[in-house]
Amino acid sequence: MEKITLRVNSRDVEVLVEPSWTLLYVLREVLDLTGVKPGCHTGDCGACKVIIDGEAVNSCLVRAVHVQGKSIETVEGLAQDGRLHPLQQAFIDCGAVQCGYCTPGMLMSAKSLLDKNPAPTEEEIKEALGNNYCRCTGYYKIVEAIQLAAARMREVGAE
Amino acid sequence: MTDKGYAVIGERVPIQDAVLKVTGQYKFTDDLKLPGMLYAQVLFSPVPHARIKSIDTSAAEALPGVRAVATYKNSPRVRYNSTTRLYTQKWIENECIFDDTVRFIGDRVAAVAADTLEIAKKAVRLIKVEYEELPYYTDPLEAMAEDAYPIHGDSNIAGKIYQNAGDVEKGLAEADYVFEDTYTTPAVHHGAIETHAAIAYVDPRGKLTVITANQNTFGTRIVLARIFGLPLSRIRVINPGMGGAFGGKLEVTIEPVVAQLARMTGRPVKLTYNRKETMISTRTRHAAIITIKTGVKKDGTIVAQDIKVITNTGAYAGSAMNVVGAMSGKVYKVYKIPNLRFTGYPVYTNTPSAGAMRGYGSPQVFFAQQCQLQKIAKALNMDFAELQLKNLVDPDGIDQRTGKSIGNPRPKDCLRRALELQRNWQPLSDEGGKYAIGVGMALGCHGNSTFDAHLDKASIIIKMNEDSSCILFSGSHEMGQATITAQMQAVAEILKLPLDMIDVVCGDTDLCGWTVGDFSSRGIYISLYAAKKAAEAARAALLRAAALLLEEDVNNLDLSESHVYSRVSGKRVERYRVMEYVQQVLKEEIICTASHHATRAPGSYGFHIARVRVEKSTGKVEVTDYIAVQDVGKVINRLGAEGQVEGAVQMGIGYALCEKLEVDAEGRVRSSSFRQYKMLRAANMPKLQVDFVEEYEPTGPFGAKSLAECAVVAVAPAVINAICNALDIEIKDLPYSYRGQ
Ligand code: FES
Ligand code: FES
Numbered sequence: 068m069e070k071i072t073l074r075v076n077s078r079d080v081e082v083l084v085e086p087s088w089t090l091l092y093v094l095r096e097v098l099d100l101t102g103v104k105p106g107c108h109t110g111d112c113g114a115c116k117v118i119i120d121g122e123a124v125n126s127c128l129v130r131a132v133h134v135q136g137k138s139i140e141t142v143e144g145l146a147q148d149g150r151l152h153p154l155q156q157a158f159i160d161c162g163a164v165q166c167g168y169c170t171p172g173m174l175m176s177a178k179s180l181l182d183k184n185p186a187p188t189e190e191e192i193k194e195a196l197g198n199n200y201c202r203c204t205g206y207y208k209i210v211e212a213i214q215l216a217a218a219r220m221r222e223v224g225a226e
Numbered sequence: 227m228t229d230k231g232y233a234v235i236g237e238r239v240p241i242q243d244a245v246l247k248v249t250g251q252y253k254f255t256d257d258l259k260l261p262g263m264l265y266a267q268v269l270f271s272p273v274p275h276a277r278i279k280s281i282d283t284s285a286a287e288a289l290p291g292v293r294a295v296a297t298y299k300n301s302p303r304v305r306y307n308s309t310t311r312l313y314t315q316k317w318i319e320n321e322c323i324f325d326d327t328v329r330f331i332g333d334r335v336a337a338v339a340a341d342t343l344e345i346a347k348k349a350v351r352l353i354k355v356e357y358e359e360l361p362y363y364t365d366p367l368e369a370m371a372e373d374a375y376p377i378h379g380d381s382n383i384a385g386k387i388y389q390n391a392g393d394v395e396k397g398l399a400e401a402d403y404v405f406e407d408t409y410t411t412p413a414v415h416h417g418a419i420e421t422h423a424a425i426a427y428v429d430p431r432g433k434l435t436v437i438t439a440n441q442n443t444f445g446t447r448i449v450l451a452r453i454f455g456l457p458l459s460r461i462r463v464i465n466p467g468m469g470g471a472f473g474g475k476l477e478v479t480i481e482p483v484v485a486q487l488a489r490m491t492g493r494p495v496k497l498t499y500n501r502k503e504t505m506i507s508t509r510t511r512h513a514a515i516i517t518i519k520t521g522v523k524k525d526g527t528i529v530a531q532d533i534k535v536i537t538n539t540g541a542y543a544g545s546a547m548n549v550v551g552a553m554s555g556k557v558y559k560v561y562k563i564p565n566l567r568f569t570g571y572p573v574y575t576n577t578p579s580a581g582a583m584r585g586y587g588s589p590q591v592f593f594a595q596q597c598q599l600q601k602i603a604k605a606l607n608m609d610f611a612e613l614q615l616k617n618l619v620d621p622d623g624i625d626q627r628t629g630k631s632i633g634n635p636r637p638k639d640c641l642r643r644a645l646e647l648q649r650n651w652q653p654l655s656d657e658g659g660k661y662a663i664g665v666g667m668a669l670g671c672h673g674n675s676t677f678d679a680h681l682d683k684a685s686i687i688i689k690m691n692e693d694s695s696c697i698l699f700s701g702s703h704e705m706g707q708a709t710i711t712a713q714m715q716a717v718a719e720i721l722k723l724p725l726d727m728i729d730v731v732c733g734d735t736d737l738c739g740w741t742v743g744d745f746s747s748r749g750i751y752i753s754l755y756a757a758k759k760a761a762e763a764a765r766a767a768l769l770r771a772a773a774l775l776l777e778e779d780v781n782n783l784d785l786s787e788s789h790v791y792s793r794v795s796g797k798r799v800e801r802y803r804v805m806e807y808v809q810q811v812l813k814e815e816i817i818c819t820a821s822h823h824a825t826r827a828p829g830s831y832g833f834h835i836a837r838v839r840v841e842k843s844t845g846k847v848e849v850t851d852y853i854a855v856q857d858v859g860k861v862i863n864r865l866g867a868e869g870q871v872e873g874a875v876q877m878g879i880g881y882a883l884c885e886k887l888e889v890d891a892e893g894r895v896r897s898s899s900f901r902q903y904k905m906l907r908a909a910n911m912p913k914l915q916v917d918f919v920e921e922y923e924p925t926g927p928f929g930a931k932s933l934a935e936c937a938v939v940a941v942a943p944a945v946i947n948a949i950c951n952a953l954d955i956e957i958k959d960l961p962y963s964y965r966g967q
Contacts, residue, residue, distance in 0.1 A: 101257035102250015104469070106419040107501040111900035114419050142250035155248040159240045162865035165873065166706025167247025168419040168469025174248065193908040200900070202417045202470050203706045205872030206908035208865075 071135040075100070076144030084131045091115045091126040094141060102142040102171045106200070113199030116172035117141050123179035125198070142171035145178065153223075154178055157216035158209070165203035173199050177213045185221055189214070234715045234725070235928050238865040242711045242725070243467065243704065254469050255423035255439045256498045263425070264293055264339040266487050266497035267346035268480075269353050270507055271328035271335050274364070274576035274893030275377065276357035278326050278335070285352040286338060291345035294490035295353070297336040298324040301486050304453045308477035308544045309581065311445045311742055312680060313458075318385070318543035320378045321579075323453065323482040328357070329377055329541035330576045331893045332506035339487040339495045364893050366515070366538040366573035377541065377574040384539055384546040387570040389554045391626035397530025397565030401521025405602055408517045409594035411960045412886040413510040413538065415897075416583055417877070417905050418705075420469025421504040426484035427494035434485055435462045439469070441476045441703045442743030447735050449478045450485055458735075465733030468705040472877070473582030475705070476745045477544050479508045502898045509581030510887050512537040512549055512572070516594035521565075526606055526613045530565035533557060535591065539572040540579035546572035548679060549580070552746075553587030555678045557595070558625045559632045559829035560671045561617040566626055577889045582745055584874070588672050588939040589881060593960060596668035596943035601956065610667060610947075614641055618669070619829075621921070633828020633931065636857035637669055639919040640833035644855045647915045648835055651851050662840045664952025670832040670939025674751040674932045677824035682748055684756040684823075685739030688717065688764045690816035692809065694801035695727040696764065701741035702753050703733045707934055708866040709749035713757035715862060716927065720761035721768075722785045739819055747932030750862060752824055755927035759820035767816045768804055775799060775807045826925050830932045831857040832871075834940040836912070838948040845966035849879055849945055852912040859923030859931040870934040871916045876906045878941020883962050 068083040075098065082097050091108075094100040094117065103126055106114035110128040117126045118140040145152040154177050157163070164170050173196065180187055180195040187195070192213050193206075201209060246252035283295040301324050307317040324334055336353050340346035363369035369382040376382055398404055424438035434456065440446050443463040450461050468475055480497050487495040499507065514537045521530040535553060539546035550570035557568055583589075603610040615638060623635045644667070654663050675682040687699035698717055702709045714728050721728075731737050741753060765785060772790035773780035782794040791798035808814050837851040854871050861867045884904045888896040897903040922929035946957050953964065 095257075099259075100250070101253070104254075104419070105256070105500075106421070107900045109501070109899050109901055112419055112501075142248075146249055151245070151248065158248050159244040162238070162240055162869050164241055164244045164247050165708070165866075165869055166418070166420070166468060166470040167241075167243070167252055168254065168706075170247050171250050190909075196908040200417075200419055200905060200907070201873075202419055202472070202877070202905065203873045204869055205874075205876040205914070206911055207872045207914060208869060210908060 069132055071132060073134060074138040076141060086130065086132050088131050089127050090129040090131045090134055093131040094126060100141050100143050104168055104171055113172040113176060114169055116175040116199065118175050118179050121179065121182060123176045140175065142174055145174060153219045154213065154216040157212040157219065161208045161212035161215055163204060163208040163212035169199060169201040173201065173209055181217055181220065185217060187217060232719055234718045236861050236864060239711055239715060239863045240865060241708045242714055253466055254420055255425060255437055255466055258425060258437060260425065260427060260494040263494040263496055264341060264491060265343040265346050266337055266339045266484060266495050267343065267350045268334055268483060269336040269350045271331055271333040273328065273357050273359055274331050275360040275362035276328050277360060278328065279356040279358045281336065282354040283336065286349040289345060289349045289352060291341040292338060292349045293493065294339045294487050295336060295349065296324065296486050296490060298326050302453050306449045306452055308479065308542065309548060310448050313448055315680065318546065321542040323486055330578055332578055332895065333541060334483065337483050337487060339491050362576035362893055364575055364577050364889055364891060366536050366575055369575045370571065370573045377576065382574040384543055384572040384574055387547065387550045387554045389568040389627060391558065392565030394530050394532045394565045394567040398519065398521040401529050402524045404519060404521045405598060406519040407598050407958060408515065409597060409958045411514045411590045411593055413513040413580060414881060414885045415505050415510060415887050415903055416472040416474030418470030418472055418474055421499045421501055422475065422480050422508050423498040424480050424484045425494060425496045426488035428488050428492060433460045433462065435464065436481050436485055437464045437466060438481050439475050440465055440481065441471050441705065441745055443703065443733055443735050444701065444740055445743055446478050446481055450482060453482050454485065462736045465703045468703065471705040472584045473586065473745060474509055476582040476743060477509055501900060505887065505898045505903065506578055506895045510540065510578050511583035512539060512580040512590065514590040516591060518594050518598050520598060520602060522602055522606065526608050526616045528561055528563045528617045531563050533568045533591065535570040537570065537572045538575050538577060538580060540575060540577045542579045544579050545581045549587045551679060552673065553591045556588050556671055556673055557591060558627055559635065560619060560637065560669065562619055564626060576893050578895060584877065585672060585935050585938050586746065588670065589942060592670050592939050593943045597946055600947045600950065611641060611645060614669060633826065633925065634921055634923050635829050635831060636919045636921050637831040637833060639921065640831055640855040640857050643917055643919060644833045644835050644853045647853045647917060650915065651837065654837065654839060654850060660842065662842055662952040664948045665835065665837045666944050666947025666951055667833065667835045668940040668943035668947055670834065670936060671829050672747055672932065672936035672939055673827045674830060675748040675824040675827050676742055676746045677827040682742050682752050682824040683821055684741035684753040685819055685821040686756040686760040687739050687817065687819045688760045690764055690805060692802065692805050694805050695723065696721065698728060698730045698757065699738045700730060700732045700753065700757065701738035702749060703744040705744065707749060707870065708863060709744060709753060711866065712750060712754050712862045716754055716758040717761040720758060720765055722787050724787065747830065747935045750930050751926055751932050752822055754862065756820055756822040758927045759822055760818050763818035763820050764816055767818060771808045771812065772799060772804045775804060828923055828925060828931055830936040832936050832940045834944040836944040836948040838945065838952055840949060840952045843966050845964040847883055847949055847962060849912040852914045854937065855917045855919060856933055856937055857919045858933045859926045860920050860929035861918050862928065862930050867918065867933055868916050871937045872914065874934065874937035875914060875941055876911065878938045879945055880905050881960060882942040882945040886961050
């Protein structure tokens with residue numbers, strides 16, 4: 068076991084980890100952040116997406132020991148002071164949530180995109196979701212929700 | 227009573243648990259941890275068919291942290307049918323938790339419960355098994371040969387399904403042309419992003435609780451009761467909600483395994499399959515070989531059709547008979563074909579068990595039928611839409627076998643609307659001949675409820691609170707289809723309550739009224755109806771109490787969001803005052819139960835049009851535009867209804883173009899990860915127009931009928947027909963595999 072420090076959702080946490088443990092495993096099984104979902108463990112579904120230093124990354128492919136000291140955002144950190152993030156609200160409003168299993172990963176891919184590009188085109192959104200599977204929605208309402216959130220965020224930003 | 231200006235019915239209502247889901251707080255099965263919980267791992271068969279000569283678990287048992295190793299030797303050998311619904315039902319029962327014979331690569335051999343998953347995995351590798359290999363079959367045509375080695379009983383043909391209307395031979399003789407074609411469809415994986423997971427624990431009285439991602443909790447309870455010899459009161463099955471299911475979680479798979487381990491250890495045990503395990507060891511959609519012989523007149527009238535189907539049902543019976551049975555019924559809901567015969571044989575092979583999947587037999591048979599009909603239209607030099615209109619059922623349509631009504635079928639309206647929407651398409655360039663462009667269409671049909679096969683019933687309970695808010699107890703299973711949301715809408719509509727005054731307890735066999743599970747397109751058609759009736763009962767009880775309190779004729783009373791009032795005298799009282807009167811003066815409660823059962827199984831329909839662009843050099847297909855019009859009787863939740871169709875288009879295009887659970891000649895699943903098994907990504911989705919035909923179905927709640935399964939049926943044939951038109955070729959096998967000239 069090795070002791071590492073992670074900055075998870077703006078809080079420093081110390082955890083004891085085995086070198087073989089993935090970040091997905093540590094987030095879910097050690098830190099109880101079960102919003103991060105396993106779907107394949109091979110980096111192909113995006114359900115386990117978290118943001119590491121600004122980039123949306125599949126946490127099933129990352130060893131926890133390799134992200135020592137890095138800043139990690141999970142879906143649990145999106146809402147602030149009991150207020151939903153505009154992406155979360157837009158996902159609800161647009162019907163982008165069905166079973167909800169892909170939703171946390173979708174939200175993290177979308178947040179990483181909007182953090183970098185506040186006015187993405189439809190193609191850019193689809194590209195950002197290129198590694199996220201959804202089996203329920205056909206992606207239409209997810210893309211629409213990201214566009215709506217982006218518009219709402221730009222409006223607030225412009226005020 | 228058609229559209230009456232409803233308040234919430236027909237509106238755009240986000241799924242009721244959305245806030246939990248977007249915040250990561252919705253707890254799926256694998257998200258749960260119980261004190262003292264053990265972790266399980268299953269050992270899967272590496273051979274397609276073998277008798278277990280010896281199995282040595284001593285090294286695994288000796289590993290520190292291992293709490294139990296279960297095999298056929300120390301587990302009940304009770305045989306069950308994994309898709310059981312009714313207590314007294316007798317279906318083919320040939321699966322057990324573990325057996326002394328393994329029948330496919332991926333069959334369960336043993337399972338370990340240990341303190342950690344790592345230990346459990348290590349222990350599984352220490353189990354030594356000697357196999358005596360037996361002949362095996364991956365191809366149903368070989369398996370059904372008379373001298374084939376039987377996987378069960380004395381034949382690999384699980385059964386025969388036969389349906390007939392009219393005289394097919396006579397009809398074919400009277401036809402001007404007869405066409406005969408054989409089509410094949412592959413086994414596919416449901417692709418729910420949540421894999422299979424279950425947790426079981428046993429209390430000191432021996433009561434077994436299983437928390438599981440399973441669409442059939444009451445049926446699963448029966449199977450567990452049979453296996454463990456317990457009364458139903460000593461088994462509780464809870465479904466916490468599923469991360470997609472699509473039929474893949476209908477059948478009992480891992481529940482008996484965790485239950486057995488929990489009984490052996492006395493501790494809670496969790497078993498979560500990873501993607502590969504889910505793909506090779508749960509269920510698939512039946513691969514099928516479909517031969518259709520169709521006789522037509524010169525003017526396009528179909529006079530006879532003979533459909534013969536062989537399905538590969540894999541290693542165990544499960545849905546073998548049901549899927550082919552359902553398929554056989556649905557073909558009688560579509561065309562006015564007086565002479566129509568269906569013969570189907572589900573066949574055992576040494577491949578993963580096939581089971582329920584969205585559409586339940588319809589995607590296979592309508593793929594074949596719709597592709598052949600396009601071919602026939604071409605041969606007759608007839609517009610395909612015209613051929614459809616000539617033969618499709620009208621609203622007074624009947625089942626040719628029985629002469630009985632099939633509801634208010636509107637496939638023709640769907641077709642006409644789809645053609646209208648096609649006018650919105652922009653011209654598409656072939657970029658100087660680089661691409662071939664084609665448009666294809668298809669009709670899809672699916673049923674409503676399990677009525678054609680067995681009893682379909684749901685019972686819903688509503689409990690009113692002091693402030694007149696209420697709790698709905700529903701045996702329905704939530705998997706993203708928003709069935710619970712629809713039930714809440716019905717309650718909100720009838721009880722005139724805002725949605726946040728209603729909450730729900732669902733998917734729990736101890737707490738909820740009995741219901742058939744969530745499959746067979748019955749959520750809207752049956753369960754919603756039961757919720758509506760329960761709400762009507764609660765409303766009547768509230769008004770009866772108010773009548774006493776107000777000393778007013780109950781027939782004069784009505785509800786507003788806050789009051790009960792008299793339309794005649796103008797007397798009014800707050801709703802919470804009525805509840806106070808019920809509880810404190812009458813010393814009673816308002817707890818209402820209502821049941822609804824199917825008395826008919828009408829058809830739901832969809833007409834779809836696809837446009838594709840095929841790169842000539844590579845054969846690569848892009849579906850650029852898509853239209854889906856569905857006959858749903860009445861839209862209950864527009865947001866949810868659109869979402870169901872949109873998701874169905876994703877799944878259906880995958881079925882057409884790229885999805886296949888590839889099993890090699892040795893019986894090994896080759897595409898057993900998401901790396902190899904490709905589904906559509908966001909960038910692959912076409913521009914989509916969705917619309918609904920809303921013509922009141924008299925037997926449905928608010929006039930509504932089913933949608934989500936039906937919506938997937940027409941997709942693959944529409945896409946394949948488009949490709950056939952683009953390239954001027956015939957395609958008879960799914961998925962599409964043409965690789966260019
Ligand atoms: S679980 Fe990490 S990408 Fe699927
Ligand atoms: S909402 Fe179910 S997988 Fe996306």
